[in-house]
Amino acid sequence: MQSTVIAPSILSANFARLGEEVDHVLKAGADWVHFDVMDNHYVPNLTIGPMVCEALRKHGVTAPIDVHLMVQPVDRIVPDFAKVGASLISFHPEASAHVHRTVQLIKASGCQVGLVLNPATPVEVLDYVLEELDLVLLMSVNPGFGGQSFIPSALEKLRRVRAMIDRSGKPIRLEIDGGVKADNIAEIAAAGADTFVAGSAIFNAPDYADVIARMKAAVAGAR
Numbered sequence: 001m002q003s004t005v006i007a008p009s010i011l012s013a014n015f016a017r018l019g020e021e022v023d024h025v026l027k028a029g030a031d032w033v034h035f036d037v038m039d040n041h042y043v044p045n046l047t048i049g050p051m052v053c054e055a056l057r058k059h060g061v062t063a064p065i066d067v068h069l070m071v072q073p074v075d076r077i078v079p080d081f082a083k084v085g086a087s088l089i090s091f092h093p094e095a096s097a098h099v100h101r102t103v104q105l106i107k108a109s110g111c112q113v114g115l116v117l118n119p120a121t122p123v124e125v126l127d128y129v130l131e132e133l134d135l136v137l138l139m140s141v142n143p144g145f146g147g148q149s150f151i152p153s154a155l156e157k158l159r160r161v162r163a164m165i166d167r168s169g170k171p172i173r174l175e176i177d178g179g180v181k182a183d184n185i186a187e188i189a190a191a192g193a194d195t196f197v198a199g200s201a202i203f204n205a206p207d208y209a210d211v212i213a214r215m216k217a218a219v220a221g222a223r
């Protein structure tokens, strides 16, 4: 299994002080920056785009930036994110007319690639494309907003996708996104996740370092 990654979702950060917030959370022990891109079309919300990613890189952020695209269509925006320093780009299969083509496009742009499964998206969507991926992202909430509750059926899905990844023998990360907290992360890790997105649980806490340390300890205990 891959090393543990905690990826705070900056959707819950204070956007008026975004650079400082990202510095703060990385200093507090975060491994990646999770960057939620919403288009008010594929999902009912509108957030941030490549200019903000570029601004974070110019600000001096060197940590991996994990771009979660909730946009339709996908392909047009991929080169823009690659150009401004995205490390990994994940997309939803429902938002791409040709999933395999989008995977190849992201790889050719020099970024790692992830496929995102919504709570009701069957795991079979991974058939024929899993081995091309660097990461599978399972949504444990419906995409569009931070601060929602973890949907319990995601645990069974994690176990199924963990088994698929293990069978493939490839170093593919298994990421979970939505409603992840210090008090449920152990069972999420036990179900097979290695990469944990958490937005409100970190940015709404008074002490980022404390909550990240508690999350990492809980994951270490579960693995």
Ligand SMILES: O=C(CO)[C@@H](O)[C@H](O)COP(=O)(O)O
Pocket: 009, 011, 012, 034, 036, 068, 141, 142, 143, 144, 145, 146, 147, 148, 177, 178, 179, 180, 197, 198, 199, 200, 201
């Ligand atoms: O992609 C999304 C929501 O669509 C997430 O990345 C959320 O931003 C996670 O927020 P919390 O559920 O951890 O508050």
Ligand SMILES: [Fe+2]
Pocket: 009, 034, 035, 036, 068, 177, 197
């Ligand atoms: Fe996300």
